[in-house]
Amino acid sequence: MQHHPLASKVRDDFPILKREINDFPLAYLDNAATTQKPNCVIDSLLDFYSTHNSNVSRGVYTLAEEATEIYEEGRESIAKFIGATDSGNIIFTRGTTESINLVASAWAQHNLKTGDRIIVTEMEHHSNLVPWQMAAQASGAELVYWPITPEAGSTSVGLLELEELEELLTDSVKLLAVTAVSNVLGTVNPIAKIVEMAHERGIPVLVDAAQAVARMPIDVSGLDCDFLAFSGHKVYGPTGIGVLYAKKERLDEMQPFQGGGGMIRQVGRQSSTWADSPQKFEAGTPPVAEVSGLAAALEYVSDVGISEIQKHEKELTAHALNRFAEFSDLELYGPQDTCDRTGVLSFNLRNVHPHDVAQVLDESGIAVRAGHHCTQILHERLGVAASVRMSFGIYNEVSEIDRLFSSLDRARDIFLD
Protein backbone atom coordinates (compact mmCIF):
# COMPACT_ATOMS: atom_id res chain seq x y z
CA MET A 1 0.00 0.00 0.00
CA GLN A 2 1.23 3.48 -0.91
CA HIS A 3 1.34 5.64 2.19
CA HIS A 4 0.93 9.39 2.31
CA PRO A 5 4.40 10.83 1.63
CA LEU A 6 4.26 13.62 4.22
CA ALA A 7 6.15 11.92 7.03
CA SER A 8 9.08 10.85 4.86
CA LYS A 9 9.28 14.37 3.44
CA VAL A 10 9.41 16.17 6.79
CA ARG A 11 11.19 13.76 9.14
CA ASP A 12 14.64 15.11 8.35
CA ASP A 13 13.51 18.57 9.47
CA PHE A 14 13.20 17.30 13.05
CA PRO A 15 16.62 16.54 14.57
CA ILE A 16 15.20 14.83 17.67
CA LEU A 17 13.70 12.06 15.54
CA LYS A 18 17.23 10.74 14.97
CA ARG A 19 17.44 9.78 18.63
CA GLU A 20 17.43 6.19 19.78
CA ILE A 21 15.62 5.35 23.01
CA ASN A 22 16.58 2.09 24.71
CA ASP A 23 18.32 1.01 21.47
CA PHE A 24 15.21 1.57 19.37
CA PRO A 25 14.53 4.46 17.02
CA LEU A 26 12.31 6.98 18.79
CA ALA A 27 8.65 6.63 17.83
CA TYR A 28 7.24 9.87 19.21
CA LEU A 29 3.49 9.39 19.61
CA ASP A 30 2.75 12.01 22.27
CA ASN A 31 2.01 14.97 20.03
CA ALA A 32 -1.14 15.93 21.91
CA ALA A 33 1.15 16.74 24.85
CA THR A 34 3.74 18.60 22.82
CA THR A 35 5.13 18.44 19.31
CA GLN A 36 8.76 18.21 18.28
CA LYS A 37 10.50 21.21 16.76
CA PRO A 38 11.76 21.53 13.20
CA ASN A 39 15.18 23.04 12.48
CA CYS A 40 13.65 26.31 11.31
CA VAL A 41 12.11 26.89 14.75
CA ILE A 42 15.29 25.96 16.61
CA ASP A 43 17.27 28.21 14.24
CA SER A 44 14.92 31.14 14.77
CA LEU A 45 15.44 30.96 18.56
CA LEU A 46 19.18 30.70 18.08
CA ASP A 47 19.15 33.55 15.58
CA PHE A 48 17.16 35.82 17.88
CA TYR A 49 19.49 35.31 20.83
CA SER A 50 22.67 35.43 18.74
CA THR A 51 21.73 38.39 16.56
CA HIS A 52 18.77 40.48 17.71
CA ASN A 53 18.32 39.99 21.46
CA SER A 54 17.03 43.04 23.30
CA ASN A 55 13.83 44.16 24.99
CA VAL A 56 10.88 45.35 22.92
CA SER A 57 9.21 48.77 22.69
CA ARG A 58 11.62 50.31 25.14
CA GLY A 59 14.66 51.46 23.22
CA VAL A 60 15.57 53.57 20.24
CA TYR A 61 18.72 51.65 19.44
CA THR A 62 18.99 49.30 16.49
CA LEU A 63 18.67 46.01 18.38
CA ALA A 64 15.57 47.19 20.27
CA GLU A 65 13.95 48.21 17.02
CA GLU A 66 14.80 44.85 15.45
CA ALA A 67 13.37 42.95 18.42
CA THR A 68 10.20 45.06 18.39
CA GLU A 69 9.80 44.41 14.68
CA ILE A 70 10.25 40.66 15.14
CA TYR A 71 7.67 40.69 17.93
CA GLU A 72 5.06 42.74 16.09
CA GLU A 73 5.63 40.97 12.76
CA GLY A 74 5.12 37.73 14.67
CA ARG A 75 1.77 39.08 15.83
CA GLU A 76 0.84 39.87 12.24
CA SER A 77 1.74 36.44 10.92
CA ILE A 78 -0.09 34.69 13.76
CA ALA A 79 -3.19 36.80 13.09
CA LYS A 80 -2.99 35.80 9.43
CA PHE A 81 -2.56 32.11 10.29
CA ILE A 82 -5.81 32.00 12.28
CA GLY A 83 -7.75 34.28 9.97
CA ALA A 84 -7.92 37.34 12.24
CA THR A 85 -8.29 40.55 10.26
CA ASP A 86 -6.45 42.69 12.81
CA SER A 87 -3.30 41.76 14.73
CA GLY A 88 -4.61 43.97 17.55
CA ASN A 89 -6.88 41.06 18.45
CA ILE A 90 -3.90 38.81 19.19
CA ILE A 91 -2.65 38.72 22.78
CA PHE A 92 0.50 36.78 23.60
CA THR A 93 0.45 34.58 26.69
CA ARG A 94 2.47 31.68 28.05
CA GLY A 95 0.13 29.10 26.59
CA THR A 96 -3.48 27.95 26.23
CA THR A 97 -3.86 27.74 30.01
CA GLU A 98 -2.80 31.33 30.55
CA SER A 99 -4.96 32.49 27.62
CA ILE A 100 -8.05 30.95 29.20
CA ASN A 101 -7.15 32.22 32.65
CA LEU A 102 -6.78 35.66 31.13
CA VAL A 103 -10.36 35.54 29.83
CA ALA A 104 -11.64 34.08 33.11
CA SER A 105 -9.97 36.81 35.11
CA ALA A 106 -10.05 39.86 32.81
CA TRP A 107 -13.46 39.25 31.25
CA ALA A 108 -15.59 36.68 33.09
CA GLN A 109 -15.06 37.91 36.64
CA HIS A 110 -16.16 41.40 35.62
CA ASN A 111 -19.10 40.30 33.49
CA LEU A 112 -20.63 37.49 35.56
CA LYS A 113 -22.90 37.73 38.56
CA THR A 114 -24.82 35.43 40.88
CA GLY A 115 -27.17 33.18 38.99
CA ASP A 116 -25.27 33.37 35.69
CA ARG A 117 -24.18 30.17 34.00
CA ILE A 118 -21.12 29.06 32.07
CA ILE A 119 -21.52 26.04 29.80
CA VAL A 120 -18.52 23.71 29.61
CA THR A 121 -18.39 20.19 28.20
CA GLU A 122 -17.53 16.91 29.86
CA MET A 123 -14.57 16.51 27.53
CA GLU A 124 -12.73 19.70 28.52
CA HIS A 125 -9.10 19.75 29.57
CA HIS A 126 -8.63 21.06 33.13
CA SER A 127 -7.31 24.27 31.57
CA ASN A 128 -10.77 24.96 30.12
CA LEU A 129 -12.53 23.94 33.31
CA VAL A 130 -10.70 25.05 36.43
CA PRO A 131 -10.39 28.74 35.39
CA TRP A 132 -14.20 28.77 34.95
CA GLN A 133 -14.71 27.15 38.35
CA MET A 134 -12.55 29.92 39.83
CA ALA A 135 -14.41 32.64 37.92
CA ALA A 136 -17.74 31.11 38.95
CA GLN A 137 -16.76 30.94 42.60
CA ALA A 138 -15.59 34.55 42.53
CA SER A 139 -18.73 35.85 40.82
CA GLY A 140 -21.44 33.56 42.16
CA ALA A 141 -22.03 31.99 38.75
CA GLU A 142 -22.24 28.22 38.19
CA LEU A 143 -20.91 25.72 35.68
CA VAL A 144 -23.27 23.66 33.58
CA TYR A 145 -21.96 20.55 31.84
CA TRP A 146 -22.81 19.69 28.25
CA PRO A 147 -22.61 15.89 28.43
CA ILE A 148 -20.93 13.67 25.84
CA THR A 149 -22.90 10.88 24.20
CA PRO A 150 -22.87 7.58 26.06
CA GLU A 151 -20.17 5.10 25.23
CA ALA A 152 -22.28 1.94 25.30
CA GLY A 153 -22.65 0.18 22.00
CA SER A 154 -23.11 3.07 19.61
CA THR A 155 -20.86 4.49 16.93
CA SER A 156 -21.61 8.01 18.11
CA VAL A 157 -19.32 7.62 21.08
CA GLY A 158 -17.89 10.65 22.87
CA LEU A 159 -19.63 13.26 20.76
CA LEU A 160 -21.42 16.48 21.68
CA GLU A 161 -25.00 16.53 20.46
CA LEU A 162 -26.42 19.84 19.32
CA GLU A 163 -29.93 18.92 20.53
CA GLU A 164 -28.49 18.73 24.05
CA LEU A 165 -26.98 22.17 23.64
CA GLU A 166 -30.33 23.58 22.53
CA GLU A 167 -31.71 22.63 25.95
CA LEU A 168 -28.80 24.15 27.84
CA LEU A 169 -28.78 27.54 26.11
CA THR A 170 -31.00 29.44 28.52
CA ASP A 171 -31.11 33.16 29.28
CA SER A 172 -28.84 32.79 32.30
CA VAL A 173 -25.96 31.43 30.20
CA LYS A 174 -23.30 34.10 29.78
CA LEU A 175 -20.48 32.05 28.22
CA LEU A 176 -19.90 28.76 26.43
CA ALA A 177 -16.37 27.32 26.66
CA VAL A 178 -15.66 24.37 24.41
CA THR A 179 -12.70 22.56 22.92
CA ALA A 180 -12.41 22.23 19.14
CA VAL A 181 -10.75 18.82 19.48
CA SER A 182 -10.78 16.58 22.55
CA ASN A 183 -7.29 15.87 23.88
CA VAL A 184 -8.42 12.37 24.90
CA LEU A 185 -11.23 11.22 22.61
CA GLY A 186 -9.89 12.92 19.50
CA THR A 187 -13.44 14.12 18.84
CA VAL A 188 -13.68 17.03 16.39
CA ASN A 189 -16.51 19.26 17.60
CA PRO A 190 -18.79 21.20 15.24
CA ILE A 191 -17.49 24.58 16.40
CA ALA A 192 -19.04 26.71 13.63
CA LYS A 193 -22.49 25.34 14.40
CA ILE A 194 -21.97 25.67 18.16
CA VAL A 195 -20.94 29.32 17.81
CA GLU A 196 -23.92 30.00 15.56
CA MET A 197 -26.37 28.50 18.07
CA ALA A 198 -24.84 30.38 21.00
CA HIS A 199 -24.76 33.66 19.11
CA GLU A 200 -28.42 33.35 18.19
CA ARG A 201 -28.98 33.86 21.91
CA GLY A 202 -26.23 36.46 22.31
CA ILE A 203 -23.92 34.10 24.23
CA PRO A 204 -20.15 34.55 23.71
CA VAL A 205 -18.07 31.45 22.90
CA LEU A 206 -14.50 30.60 23.87
CA VAL A 207 -12.80 27.95 21.74
CA ASP A 208 -9.92 25.92 23.13
CA ALA A 209 -7.90 25.25 19.99
CA ALA A 210 -4.89 23.66 21.71
CA GLN A 211 -5.34 20.34 19.91
CA ALA A 212 -6.93 21.76 16.77
CA VAL A 213 -4.28 24.26 15.76
CA ALA A 214 -1.81 21.69 14.41
CA ARG A 215 -4.47 19.46 12.90
CA MET A 216 -6.96 21.59 10.96
CA PRO A 217 -7.41 25.05 9.50
CA ILE A 218 -8.42 27.72 12.01
CA ASP A 219 -10.40 30.71 10.82
CA VAL A 220 -11.59 32.92 13.66
CA SER A 221 -13.35 35.30 11.27
CA GLY A 222 -15.29 32.49 9.62
CA LEU A 223 -16.08 30.86 12.97
CA ASP A 224 -16.97 34.23 14.47
CA CYS A 225 -15.92 32.93 17.90
CA ASP A 226 -15.41 35.49 20.67
CA PHE A 227 -12.23 34.01 22.09
CA LEU A 228 -9.83 31.38 20.81
CA ALA A 229 -6.80 30.05 22.67
CA PHE A 230 -3.86 27.89 21.66
CA SER A 231 -0.25 27.08 22.59
CA GLY A 232 2.82 27.42 20.40
CA HIS A 233 4.42 24.19 21.54
CA LYS A 234 1.56 22.04 20.24
CA VAL A 235 2.02 23.39 16.72
CA TYR A 236 5.76 22.68 16.34
CA GLY A 237 6.71 25.98 18.03
CA PRO A 238 8.53 26.71 21.29
CA THR A 239 7.18 26.28 24.81
CA GLY A 240 6.27 29.36 26.85
CA ILE A 241 4.28 31.06 24.13
CA GLY A 242 0.53 31.03 23.70
CA VAL A 243 -2.06 33.03 21.87
CA LEU A 244 -5.39 34.46 22.85
CA TYR A 245 -7.55 35.80 20.08
CA ALA A 246 -10.35 38.05 21.32
CA LYS A 247 -12.96 39.88 19.30
CA LYS A 248 -12.96 43.69 19.44
CA GLU A 249 -16.27 43.86 21.37
CA ARG A 250 -14.94 41.46 24.00
CA LEU A 251 -11.58 43.25 24.28
CA ASP A 252 -13.50 46.42 25.06
CA GLU A 253 -15.24 44.63 27.94
CA MET A 254 -12.01 43.36 29.47
CA GLN A 255 -10.10 44.74 32.43
CA PRO A 256 -6.31 44.29 32.63
CA PHE A 257 -5.04 40.80 33.54
CA GLN A 258 -1.76 41.62 35.27
CA GLY A 259 -0.31 45.00 36.20
CA GLY A 260 3.20 46.13 35.36
CA GLY A 261 5.39 47.56 32.66
CA GLY A 262 4.15 47.72 29.09
CA MET A 263 0.43 47.61 29.91
CA ILE A 264 0.03 51.19 31.14
CA ARG A 265 -0.68 54.54 29.55
CA GLN A 266 0.08 56.68 32.56
CA VAL A 267 0.98 55.80 36.14
CA GLY A 268 -0.09 58.02 39.00
CA ARG A 269 0.69 57.60 42.68
CA GLN A 270 -2.63 55.99 43.52
CA SER A 271 -3.91 54.71 40.21
CA SER A 272 -3.03 54.28 36.56
CA THR A 273 -4.58 54.21 33.13
CA TRP A 274 -4.16 51.41 30.64
CA ALA A 275 -2.54 51.00 27.26
CA ASP A 276 -4.74 49.97 24.35
CA SER A 277 -5.27 46.32 23.50
CA PRO A 278 -3.38 44.08 23.08
CA GLN A 279 -0.60 45.72 25.14
CA LYS A 280 -3.11 46.26 27.95
CA PHE A 281 -2.99 42.49 28.52
CA GLU A 282 0.76 41.97 28.10
CA ALA A 283 2.40 43.21 31.30
CA GLY A 284 6.15 42.68 31.64
CA THR A 285 8.83 41.73 29.15
CA PRO A 286 7.15 39.58 26.54
CA PRO A 287 8.49 36.30 25.13
CA VAL A 288 10.13 37.79 22.04
CA ALA A 289 12.31 34.83 21.07
CA GLU A 290 9.33 32.52 21.51
CA VAL A 291 7.16 34.69 19.27
CA SER A 292 9.82 34.52 16.59
CA GLY A 293 9.93 30.72 17.04
CA LEU A 294 6.14 30.46 16.85
CA ALA A 295 6.03 32.57 13.69
CA ALA A 296 8.66 30.25 12.16
CA ALA A 297 6.59 27.21 13.18
CA LEU A 298 3.40 28.55 11.64
CA GLU A 299 5.23 29.42 8.45
CA TYR A 300 6.58 25.86 8.39
CA VAL A 301 3.09 24.40 8.90
CA SER A 302 1.70 26.64 6.14
CA ASP A 303 4.48 25.53 3.78
CA VAL A 304 3.78 21.87 4.52
CA GLY A 305 0.09 22.62 3.99
CA ILE A 306 -2.75 22.11 6.45
CA SER A 307 -4.72 20.04 3.95
CA GLU A 308 -1.73 17.68 3.49
CA ILE A 309 -1.43 17.45 7.26
CA GLN A 310 -5.12 16.53 7.51
CA LYS A 311 -4.86 13.84 4.82
CA HIS A 312 -1.80 12.33 6.46
CA GLU A 313 -3.39 12.35 9.91
CA LYS A 314 -6.57 10.80 8.57
CA GLU A 315 -4.56 7.94 7.07
CA LEU A 316 -2.73 7.32 10.35
CA THR A 317 -5.98 7.50 12.32
CA ALA A 318 -7.78 5.09 9.95
CA HIS A 319 -4.87 2.66 10.23
CA ALA A 320 -4.88 2.86 14.04
CA LEU A 321 -8.66 2.33 14.15
CA ASN A 322 -8.30 -0.79 11.99
CA ARG A 323 -5.59 -2.12 14.26
CA PHE A 324 -7.70 -1.52 17.38
CA ALA A 325 -10.49 -3.57 15.81
CA GLU A 326 -8.13 -6.61 15.76
CA PHE A 327 -7.83 -6.82 19.54
CA SER A 328 -10.66 -7.62 21.90
CA ASP A 329 -8.60 -6.73 24.98
CA LEU A 330 -8.08 -3.13 23.87
CA GLU A 331 -10.72 -0.60 24.78
CA LEU A 332 -10.58 2.53 22.63
CA TYR A 333 -12.41 5.65 23.79
CA GLY A 334 -14.02 8.15 21.47
CA PRO A 335 -15.56 8.07 18.00
CA GLN A 336 -14.78 5.06 15.83
CA ASP A 337 -15.09 6.94 12.57
CA THR A 338 -12.42 9.19 11.05
CA CYS A 339 -15.15 11.68 10.10
CA ASP A 340 -15.74 12.51 13.77
CA ARG A 341 -12.24 12.32 15.11
CA THR A 342 -8.62 13.08 14.61
CA GLY A 343 -5.32 11.44 15.50
CA VAL A 344 -5.58 11.46 19.28
CA LEU A 345 -6.43 7.93 20.46
CA SER A 346 -6.79 6.94 24.10
CA PHE A 347 -7.21 3.35 25.14
CA ASN A 348 -6.70 0.73 27.82
CA LEU A 349 -5.24 -2.74 27.67
CA ARG A 350 -7.56 -4.80 29.83
CA ASN A 351 -6.21 -5.54 33.32
CA VAL A 352 -2.97 -3.63 32.78
CA HIS A 353 -2.47 -0.19 34.28
CA PRO A 354 -1.75 2.56 31.71
CA HIS A 355 1.52 3.46 33.46
CA ASP A 356 2.74 -0.07 33.00
CA VAL A 357 1.71 -0.13 29.34
CA ALA A 358 3.49 3.17 28.69
CA GLN A 359 6.61 1.99 30.52
CA VAL A 360 6.82 -1.18 28.45
CA LEU A 361 6.32 0.83 25.26
CA ASP A 362 9.13 3.16 26.31
CA GLU A 363 11.41 0.15 26.57
CA SER A 364 10.83 -0.22 22.83
CA GLY A 365 11.46 3.47 22.16
CA ILE A 366 7.77 4.35 21.84
CA ALA A 367 6.68 7.56 23.59
CA VAL A 368 3.02 7.66 24.62
CA ARG A 369 1.22 9.34 27.49
CA ALA A 370 -0.41 7.53 30.42
CA GLY A 371 -2.68 9.10 32.99
CA HIS A 372 -5.86 11.12 32.99
CA HIS A 373 -4.43 13.67 30.54
CA CYS A 374 -5.80 16.55 32.66
CA THR A 375 -9.36 15.38 32.11
CA GLN A 376 -10.54 13.88 35.40
CA ILE A 377 -14.19 14.72 34.68
CA LEU A 378 -14.03 12.92 31.33
CA HIS A 379 -12.23 9.88 32.76
CA GLU A 380 -14.81 9.67 35.53
CA ARG A 381 -17.45 9.74 32.79
CA LEU A 382 -15.62 6.97 30.92
CA GLY A 383 -15.49 4.98 34.16
CA VAL A 384 -11.70 4.64 34.23
CA ALA A 385 -9.03 6.35 36.32
CA ALA A 386 -6.54 6.66 33.50
CA SER A 387 -5.74 5.67 29.93
CA VAL A 388 -2.88 5.32 27.47
CA ARG A 389 -2.85 7.89 24.71
CA MET A 390 -1.14 7.88 21.33
CA SER A 391 -1.34 11.06 19.31
CA PHE A 392 0.07 11.79 15.89
CA GLY A 393 2.17 14.53 14.39
CA ILE A 394 3.19 15.29 10.83
CA TYR A 395 6.30 13.09 11.06
CA ASN A 396 4.62 9.90 12.28
CA GLU A 397 4.51 6.83 10.09
CA VAL A 398 2.17 3.86 9.82
CA SER A 399 5.11 1.62 10.79
CA GLU A 400 5.39 3.41 14.15
CA ILE A 401 1.75 2.61 14.92
CA ASP A 402 2.43 -1.02 14.02
CA ARG A 403 5.42 -1.04 16.35
CA LEU A 404 3.14 0.13 19.15
CA PHE A 405 0.64 -2.65 18.56
CA SER A 406 3.45 -5.25 18.44
CA SER A 407 4.95 -3.93 21.65
CA LEU A 408 1.62 -4.29 23.44
CA ASP A 409 2.30 -8.04 23.26
CA ARG A 410 5.24 -7.51 25.61
CA ALA A 411 2.91 -5.80 28.08
CA ARG A 412 0.55 -8.77 27.82
CA ASP A 413 3.46 -11.20 28.42
CA ILE A 414 4.72 -9.34 31.46
CA PHE A 415 1.51 -8.44 33.22
CA LEU A 416 -1.05 -11.03 32.27
CA ASP A 417 -0.63 -14.59 33.50
Add this chain to the structure above:
Amino acid sequence: MSTNSIYRDLLLDHARHPKYSGCLEHPDLKASAFNPLCGDELELTLALSGETIHDCRTQVRGCSICIASASMMSEFILERTLSEVLQISKEFSKSLRKDTEDIPETIESLRPLIDLKPHRSRIKCMRLAWDALEDCAAQHQT
Protein backbone atom coordinates in the same frame (compact mmCIF):
# COMPACT_ATOMS: atom_id res chain seq x y z
CA MET B 1 11.07 -10.06 29.30
CA SER B 2 14.18 -8.11 28.30
CA THR B 3 17.07 -7.76 30.74
CA ASN B 4 16.68 -4.00 30.94
CA SER B 5 13.05 -4.32 31.93
CA ILE B 6 12.21 -2.53 35.14
CA TYR B 7 9.77 -5.28 35.94
CA ARG B 8 11.89 -7.66 37.98
CA ASP B 9 10.43 -10.95 39.09
CA LEU B 10 10.09 -9.96 42.71
CA LEU B 11 8.22 -6.77 41.91
CA LEU B 12 5.96 -8.59 39.49
CA ASP B 13 5.23 -11.20 42.09
CA HIS B 14 4.17 -8.50 44.55
CA ALA B 15 2.18 -6.70 41.84
CA ARG B 16 0.32 -9.83 40.80
CA HIS B 17 -0.23 -11.16 44.30
CA PRO B 18 -0.11 -8.18 46.63
CA LYS B 19 0.27 -8.95 50.33
CA TYR B 20 -2.12 -7.43 52.88
CA SER B 21 -4.42 -6.08 50.26
CA GLY B 22 -7.78 -4.60 51.31
CA CYS B 23 -9.06 -2.60 54.28
CA LEU B 24 -9.11 -3.29 58.02
CA GLU B 25 -12.61 -3.02 59.37
CA HIS B 26 -11.67 -1.24 62.60
CA PRO B 27 -8.35 0.46 62.00
CA ASP B 28 -6.58 2.58 64.59
CA LEU B 29 -5.11 4.74 61.87
CA LYS B 30 -6.19 5.37 58.30
CA ALA B 31 -4.78 7.56 55.52
CA SER B 32 -5.33 8.05 51.82
CA ALA B 33 -2.78 9.12 49.25
CA PHE B 34 -3.50 10.40 45.80
CA ASN B 35 -1.33 10.83 42.73
CA PRO B 36 -2.72 13.88 40.95
CA LEU B 37 -0.63 13.09 37.87
CA CYS B 38 -2.48 9.92 37.01
CA GLY B 39 -5.46 9.77 39.36
CA ASP B 40 -4.16 6.74 41.25
CA GLU B 41 -5.23 6.36 44.83
CA LEU B 42 -4.43 4.28 47.84
CA GLU B 43 -5.87 3.77 51.29
CA LEU B 44 -3.79 2.45 54.13
CA THR B 45 -5.36 1.10 57.32
CA LEU B 46 -3.28 0.19 60.38
CA ALA B 47 -4.04 -1.65 63.59
CA LEU B 48 -1.77 -0.87 66.52
CA SER B 49 -0.93 -2.49 69.76
CA GLY B 50 0.68 0.29 71.70
CA GLU B 51 3.17 1.87 69.32
CA THR B 52 3.57 -1.27 67.26
CA ILE B 53 1.84 -1.94 63.95
CA HIS B 54 0.35 -5.37 64.36
CA ASP B 55 -1.81 -5.45 61.25
CA CYS B 56 -2.17 -3.45 58.06
CA ARG B 57 -3.95 -3.40 54.71
CA THR B 58 -3.63 -1.34 51.57
CA GLN B 59 -6.38 -0.77 49.04
CA VAL B 60 -4.71 0.36 45.82
CA ARG B 61 -6.00 1.63 42.53
CA GLY B 62 -2.69 2.04 40.77
CA CYS B 63 0.02 0.65 38.55
CA SER B 64 2.14 -2.42 39.20
CA ILE B 65 4.94 -0.40 40.82
CA CYS B 66 2.49 1.28 43.18
CA ILE B 67 0.89 -2.05 44.12
CA ALA B 68 4.25 -3.78 44.55
CA SER B 69 5.59 -0.97 46.72
CA ALA B 70 2.49 -1.08 48.94
CA SER B 71 2.80 -4.84 49.26
CA MET B 72 6.51 -4.71 50.14
CA MET B 73 5.88 -1.90 52.61
CA SER B 74 3.17 -3.92 54.34
CA GLU B 75 5.52 -6.86 54.83
CA PHE B 76 8.20 -4.51 56.03
CA ILE B 77 6.27 -2.51 58.64
CA LEU B 78 4.49 -5.31 60.48
CA GLU B 79 5.57 -5.67 64.09
CA ARG B 80 7.59 -2.46 63.95
CA THR B 81 6.83 0.73 65.86
CA LEU B 82 5.48 3.83 64.16
CA SER B 83 8.59 5.85 64.92
CA GLU B 84 10.73 3.03 63.50
CA VAL B 85 8.76 2.87 60.22
CA LEU B 86 8.71 6.64 59.95
CA GLN B 87 12.51 6.58 60.12
CA ILE B 88 12.56 3.80 57.49
CA SER B 89 10.26 5.83 55.23
CA LYS B 90 12.62 8.82 55.48
CA GLU B 91 15.57 6.59 54.60
CA PHE B 92 13.66 5.16 51.67
CA SER B 93 12.87 8.69 50.46
CA LYS B 94 16.51 9.67 50.77
CA SER B 95 17.64 6.60 48.89
CA LEU B 96 15.36 7.56 45.99
CA ARG B 97 17.19 10.86 45.51
CA LYS B 98 19.28 11.02 42.37
CA ASP B 99 22.51 11.76 44.23
CA THR B 100 22.21 9.06 46.92
CA GLU B 101 24.36 6.05 46.20
CA ASP B 102 24.54 4.03 49.40
CA ILE B 103 21.53 2.13 50.59
CA PRO B 104 21.46 1.63 54.37
CA GLU B 105 21.31 -2.00 55.47
CA THR B 106 18.02 -1.36 57.22
CA ILE B 107 16.24 -0.93 53.90
CA GLU B 108 18.24 -3.43 51.84
CA SER B 109 15.06 -5.42 51.21
CA LEU B 110 13.60 -2.42 49.36
CA ARG B 111 16.44 -2.48 46.85
CA PRO B 112 14.28 -3.77 43.95
CA LEU B 113 12.25 -0.59 44.29
CA ILE B 114 15.25 1.68 44.81
CA ASP B 115 16.84 0.23 41.67
CA LEU B 116 13.99 1.82 39.70
CA LYS B 117 14.96 5.32 40.73
CA PRO B 118 16.38 6.30 37.31
CA HIS B 119 12.73 6.21 36.19
CA ARG B 120 11.95 9.50 37.88
CA SER B 121 8.35 9.53 36.67
CA ARG B 122 7.69 6.42 38.76
CA ILE B 123 8.98 7.77 42.09
CA LYS B 124 5.52 8.98 43.06
CA CYS B 125 4.11 5.52 42.26
CA MET B 126 6.67 3.98 44.63
CA ARG B 127 6.06 6.58 47.32
CA LEU B 128 2.25 6.55 47.39
CA ALA B 129 1.91 3.87 50.11
CA TRP B 130 4.76 5.39 52.12
CA ASP B 131 3.16 8.84 51.95
CA ALA B 132 0.03 7.33 53.47
CA LEU B 133 2.19 5.67 56.12
CA GLU B 134 3.82 9.00 57.01
CA ASP B 135 0.36 10.54 57.21
CA CYS B 136 -0.69 7.82 59.69
CA ALA B 137 2.44 8.42 61.76
CA ALA B 138 1.75 12.17 61.79
CA GLN B 139 -1.85 11.60 62.90
CA HIS B 140 -0.61 9.42 65.74
CA GLN B 141 1.83 12.07 66.93
CA THR B 142 -0.82 14.78 67.15
